[in-house]
Amino acid sequence: MILLKLYWEFFKTGLFAVGGGMATLPFLQAIGESTGWYTYSDLMNMLAVSESTPGPIGINMATYVGYRVANVPGAVIATLGEVTPSIIVILIVAAVLHSFRNNQYVDHAFYGLRPASTGLIGAACVAVILEVLTSVQLVAPEGGILKGVALGPGGLLNLPGLLLAGVLLVLTNWVKPVKGLHPIVFIGLSAVVGVLFGFANP
Amino acid sequence: MKEQNKFQALWVLFWTFAxxxxxxxGGGMAMLPILQREVVDSKGWATEEELTDYYAIGQCTPGIIAVNTATFIGQKYGGISGGIVATLGVVFPSLVIISILAGLISNFADLMWVKNAFAGIQVCVCVLIFNAVVKLLKKSVVDKRTAVIFVVVLAGGVFLxxxxxxxxxxAALxxxxxKNLEAKRA
Structure with a gap:
């Protein structure tokens, strides 16, 4: 039963996530929120591992989440669920390739879809930043859809975390010799900083 | 004999995409140069132009870009079964590697230094996602209307x-x- 649900959730993700691996993140967050299979924090660890291992990020994340929920069968089912819509859509598109490329409705839909996809990833980014760097929590009341702001335990800001984030932001965007390096370099660096400064209990 | 050839061809397809x-x-974007070398130069399964087309369509159809492109090339070479086999090939290494890693990590997850390492890594993930959003913004927000769509979805995503x-x-609608209103006005 759980495998069936897993397949369905990832089928939806594969069908509606437009724009590659990172675009699946808001969907994975929503799945975690509605099923309780994993927390934000779990999801971020999975994302970090997915970025640091070979393979497309979106597939790595689907596999990891699936494994987390139902071990190896879960990994297989989640991944198959995520690629099924791709296979169906691409086979259809391939059959009508010419008219697809020249279809103005497709073009127009994507005019709206692209910024929306960025907006969804942006919202996932806000949630993740609040989770990691502050004790602010956004929670919806039972059965409600509007989320309110609440404060979790601990200090309002995670100062060592903010400092590291600032350094990483500069390194990845403005420091010429390092900014083009693969994310795994920065992930490794952050792991070392985390261990040296005991980031788990600030 | 023909059956055997088909099987062999599918096996080559699976193996190449694996x-x-x-x-x-690191994701679909990193795949293009490798695709060019393997699919166009070495195997001749598609021309340079076809590959560019497939890749462009792979980006603007739902799902993972690498998977979409694999399905496309696979179906061109081996029909529907080719599309499926190429996709299974491209996801196969992820399944193996991540399953092994996930098992290992869950065994060590309770160690203090592992917790500390992941707490540091989470900060890095925040920055990586932020950078990804900034990069996408430049491509997707091209005028005032797309800026409004972005802000509305961002706010909706955060608070709903x-x-x-x-x-x-x-957003698609x-x-x-x-665009229809725009065409009518013109």
Whole structure:
């Protein structure tokens, strides 16, 4: 039963996530929120591992989440669920390739879809930043859809975390010799900083 | 004999895409140069122009870009079964590697230094996602209307507990309606 649900959730993700691996993140967050299979924090660890291992990020994340929920069968089912819509859509598109490329409705839909996809990833980014760097929590009341702001335990800001984030932001965007390096370099660096400064209990 | 050839061809397809799955370190975008070398130069399964087309369509159809492109090339070479086999090939290494790693990590997850390492890594993930959003913004927000769509979906995504599916459907319809109005006015 759980495998069936897993397949369905990832089928939806594969069908509606437009724009590659990172675009699946808001969907994975929503799945975690509605099923309780994993927390934000779990999801971020999975994302970090997915970025640091070979393979497309979106597939790595689907596999990891699936494994987390139902071990190896879960990994297989989640991944198959995520690629099924791709296979169906691409086979259809391939059959009508010419008219697809020249279809103005497709073009127009994507005019709206692209910024929306960025907006969804942006919202996932806000949630993740609040989770990691502050004790602010956004929670919806039972059965409600509007989320309110609440404060979790601990200090309002995670100062060592903010400092590291600032350094990483500069390194990845403005420091010429390092900014083009693969994310795994920065992930490794952050792991070392985390261990040296005991980031788990600030 | 013909059956055997078909099987052999599918096996080559699977194996080639499995290799590309391993080499795609970091996502679909990293895949293009590898695809060019393997699919165009070495195997001759598609021309340079076809590959560019497939890749462009792979980016603007739902799902993972690497998977979409694999399905496309696979179906060109081996029909429907080719499309399926190429896709299974490209995801196969992820399944193996991640399953092994996930098992290992869960065994060590309670160690203090592992917890500390992941707490540091989480900060890095925040920055990586932020950078990804900035990069996408430049490509997707091209005028005032797309800026409004971005802000509305961003706010909705942060404050509403609603499936992202609805935002996607709404945005696609909005795009079509806006462009239609524009055409009428012109």
């Amino acid at each position: 290799k590309m799955g391993v080499m795609t370190f 507990k609603v499936s992202p599916v609805w935002f996607v459907i709404g 909005t795009g079509i309606i806006l």
